[in-house]
Amino acid sequence: MNDSAPNVAWVPAVEEGNGPxxxxxxxxxxxxxxxxxxxxxxxxxxxxxxxxxxxxxxxxxxxxxxxxxxxxxxxxxxxxxxxxKESGPANPVVSGSAKNQTVDMSMNVPPRLEDAGLVRRMWQGFDALRSEHGVEFLMRYQMPGGSHEDQQAAQFWLQRHLGLQPHDDIIICNGVQGATWTILSLILEPGDTICCEELTYPGLLALARHLKLNVVPIPMDADGLDPDALDEVCQTVKPRAIYTTPTLHNPTTITMPVARRARIAEVARKHDLQIIEDDAYGVLASTAPDPLCTIAPERTWYVSSLSKCLAPSLRVCFMVPPSGTSNDNVRRAMRANGSVVSPISARLATNWITSGLADKILSAIRFETERRQGVLRQSLPDIRVPKDAFHVWLPLPDGCSATEFVLKLRGSGLGLVPGAAFALDKAPNAVRVALGSTDTAVNLGTALRKLVDALENADQHDWMVV
Ligand SMILES: Cc1ncc(COP(=O)(O)O)c(C=O)c1O
The missing domain is CATH 1.10.10.10 (Winged helix-like DNA-binding domain superfamily/Winged helix DNA-binding domain)
Known part of the structure; x- marks a missing residue:
């Protein structure tokens, strides 16, 4: 520092040797x-x-x-x-006109990162892409499934965070949704039956409708999908596959314990079911049992996404087919249905993973999630949410219909998802609250207070559905 320098009210503590x-x-x-x-x-x-x-x-x-x-x-x-600035950065997730803004708690996305330095390093990844690979290279079509370099980064990521050691190349697709489409179209024909948890990711239900598949919901208990119920269903409807989300299940947040996973693998073997393991939240969860694909590698299509642990906009996911599957067939299907990842997204993810930035983003998402869970506890102290979950499953009191509740709150500018969105049969009277989708933790607090207020003041008769 300069001795004759003027006095200033604030001096930055600059960490040297860390970039410009x-x-x-x-x-x-x-x-x-x-x-x-x-x-x-x-x-x-x-x-x-x-x-x-x-x-x-x-x-x-x-x-x-x-x-x-x-x-x-x-x-x-x-x-x-x-x-x-008097207020934080511009709000990217408030939708609607300025007059009639909706505070969105319906989209299940990671919380916005408050660490501007980290966000800047994420952007710098784009510059690195240009200097390392050249824009020309990234503008071309590339092989379905990702380049060798991207596959190696995927291998490193799955090994580092889940201890997985895939037996073959990992196939990179454009999100779990694209990967699931590819898998369903490879292993099932129209009219075939697939089982899933009684509450499931709506994207699966949309795909099943699109591919004209029968979906049979299997009851759940506190440990997730009930293997005895699955066994029983298999005796009568003869499904060919099962789709399950064993870790931080959407919407219930349940994580299946080890014994439950083993039992499901056992039932799948008994009835020769293929398993689609949607591990969209697996990496996000800092503690979870080993994925099902480690117990039944011969029949499990494992899919891990970067949407929840890094950024949904990447649309990058890693698929590990069952051992012995011809990856050429998978690539052909991907070429046909267009679920090929953009090389730009895949290379950016590779860049973040290999530079160690992806680990920092993941830690920051977990940190912000914990902060938002703290905000949740201030409004709803009795609600239990597992570590690292940024969505909450909130049962509603009897007589207060979830669908009516959601509609009513939407009218007053609050977005939630009713249980019916996740159910094929009887919808539970509950709503899913996404803690990550409001722009700031402060706005989350305001939105949650509004929600609690609506719950406390619900005129029971108003909510009845006839
Ligand atoms: C269980 C589950 N699977 C898949 C997805 C979507 O993943 P992706 O963005 O990789 O398509 C979601 C998104 O909410 C999800 O909850």
């Missing part, structure tokens, strides 16, 4: 805003004064303020200087 100086300053701004050291509306030191204090060129400070501005953290006021 201007980014280190921008990260310090983000860090200090998060920590409350820099308050909303506070003026940042004049650029020349701070440059003098730090002994650096004034253009470096200027670039740093501009980077923080792009992250929505600070704003320049003409003739006055640079100020910490």
């Amino acid at each position: 100086m201007y980014l280190a300053i921008a990260e310090a701004i983000a860090r200090d805003i998060r920590a409350g050291v820099l308050r909303p509306g506070q003026r940042l030191p004049p650029q020349r004064a701070l440059a003098s204090v730090l002994g650096i060129d004034f253009t470096t400070v200027s670039r740093a303020y501009s980077a923080a501005g792009k992250d929505g953290l600070v704003e320049g006021r003409v003739g006055q200087g640079t100020y910490v």
Whole structure:
């Protein structure tokens, strides 16, 4: 620091050797805003004064303020200087017109990352793509299933977070939805029967309708899908496959214990069922038993997604077919139905994984999830949510119909999903609340208070469905 430098009210604690100086300053701004050291509306030191204090060129400070501005953290006021913004960055998930905004708690996405430095490093991944591979390469069609480099990154990721050691190449697809379409079209014919949990991911139900499959829901208990009920159903309807989400099940958040997984594998073997294991939340869960594919590798189509543990917009998922499957057939099906991942997305994911950034994003998502669970407990202290789950399954009191409740709250600007969206048969009287989809934890608190208020003031007769 320069001895004759002016006094300034705030000096960034710059971590050296961590990229360019201007980014280190921008990260310090983000860090200090998060920590409350820099308050909303506070003026940042004049650029020349701070440059003098730090002994650096004034253009470096200027670039740093501009980077923080792009992250929505600070704003320049003409003739006055640079100020910490009064409100956070622009809200990406509030939908509707300004007059009639809906606070969305219906879309099950990871919470927005508050760490501006981390977000900036995610963006830098795009620059790295250009310099490492060239835009030309990324603009071409590529083989269905991903490049060798992308497959190796996928292998590393699944080994690191789930201890999986796939027997063959991993196939990279555009999301669990694309992968499931490919699998269903390979192993089932129209009119065939597939079983699933009695509450299941609506994307599966949409695909089954599209492919003209019969879906038979299997009852669940506190440990998930009931294997005895599955066994019984198999005696009569002769399904050919089962679709299950054993970890942080959507919508119930149940994670099947080891013994339950083993028993399901046993029943699947007994009736020669193929298993589609949708592990969309598997990596997100910091503790979960080994996936079903490790117990029944000969019949399990395992699918892991980056949507919940990194970013849904990537639409990148990793498929491990059963041992002995011809991956050529899988690739042919993917070429036919278009579930091929964009090389740009796949390479960005590879870049994040191999640089270690993906681990940081995952930790940040878990951190923000914990923070949002804390906000939930303030409004609904009795609701139990497993660690790392950013969705909540909320049973409603008798007489308060979930569908009516959702419609009513939608009318007052709050988005939730009723139990009926996940059910084929009788819909439970419950709603799914997505903690990650409001723009900030503060807005989540406001939305949850509104929800609790609606629950407490529900005129029982208003909610009756006849
Ligand atoms: C159980 C389950 N499977 C799959 C998906 C979608 O995954 P992807 O984005 O990889 O298609 C979701 C998204 O909510 C989900 O809850």
